[in-house]
Structure formats: C-alpha cells, structure tokens
Amino acid sequence: MSGIAEFRSVVLDTPDPKGLAEFYSRLLGWPITSVEDDWVVVTDGGPPRRLAFQLATDFxxxxxxxxxxxxxxxxxxxxxxxxxxxxxxxxxxxxxxxxxxxxxxxxxxxxxxxxxxxxxxxx
Incomplete structure (x- = not known):
C-alpha cells in the first residue's frame, strides 16, 4: 500500500540546536550533516533517517x-x-x-x- 507521504525527519524543539545535535551525534554515532543558526541535522546516511533540532526561543x-x-x-x-x-x-x-x-x-x-x-x- 502506498501512502500519501514519505517519512523525512523527527524534529525536536530546543533552545540550543547545535548543543542538542552534538549530544545525539555522540549518542547515535551519526554525523552532523547540516548546521544553520536555528536548525541542525544529524543523519545516519541511509534513506531518510534523520533527527533535526529547531530553535525554539520559548521552549x-x-x-x-x-x-x-x-x-x-x-x-x-x-x-x-x-x-x-x-x-x-x-x-x-x-x-x-x-x-x-x-x-x-x-x-x-x-x-x-x-x-x-x-x-x-x-x-
């Protein structure tokens, strides 16, 4: 059965995207693959298994x-x-x-x- 959408990411809100990405990079052994001021991504390199960390100033x-x-x-x-x-x-x-x-x-x-x-x- 084909779905309407394909899974891409799990995104976690955080006051510190880079710091939380570094934590999960070390926990999972996945490299950080994208860094912006308000958005950082770690991925295992396979089909879309990635975690993203989004700045939330009101977190x-x-x-x-x-x-x-x-x-x-x-x-x-x-x-x-x-x-x-x-x-x-x-x-x-x-x-x-x-x-x-x-x-x-x-x-x-x-x-x-x-x-x-x-x-x-x-x-």
Whole structure:
C-alpha cells in the first residue's frame, strides 16, 4: 500500500540546536550533516533517517510524567548492552530519569540535555 507521504525527519524543539545535535551525534554515532543558526541535522546516511533540532526561543522543558508539561514524543533506541549504553549515555550528558516504568528492565528512561525523554531498549 502506498501512502500519501514519505517519512523525512523527527524534529525536536530546543533552545540550543547545535548543543542538542552534538549530544545525539555522540549518542547515535551519526554525523552532523547540516548546521544553520536555528536548525541542525544529524543523519545516519541511509534513506531518510534523520533527527533535526529547531530553535525554539520559548521552549519549555517537558516534565514527564507530570501532566503540567508532558512529553510530546520520545525516542526508543535499541542497544545491545544496556549497562554499557547507560554508562556511555550518562558520560555524554544524559540524565537517568527518576521514573522507571519498566518492571522487567527491558528499557530505561533518560533525559537529553533539553529535557526530552528517550529510552534505551534491550535488543
């Protein structure tokens, strides 16, 4: 079945597009491929898998799971070794979220430097 549109990007609002792009570049091992003052892109080089970071001067950090400022999306990232991935993510600036809803430790929740949630998920 063909759709109306083709997926291009996931775009995250941030007060610091370059800084957040550098974080995800290190986390994913994807190079930064485009830099403007208000827009920075990292990509894996394949068909359209890319993250873009857009300047939002009025950005309000999400406070998930508090509904006052909920997350709008989160990324699930597959890892081969969750212990090693957690260690490395923390080293580059991730923060482990206090709320860990996985009862069987199949995933762990973290915050990026702008406060967006992402999960490291067991392969």
């Amino acid at each position: 309000r950090r999400p406070t998930w799971p508090d509904p006052e400022r909920p997350q709008q999306l989160h990324l699930d990232l597959r890892v081969a070794d969750i212990e090693e991935a957690e260690k490395r993510a923390l080293e580059i600036g991730a923060v482990k979220h206090e709320h860990q809803p996985s009862e069987d430790d199949n995933f762990r929740v973290f915050l990026d430097p702008a406060g967006h949630t992402f999960c490291l998920c067991r392969d």
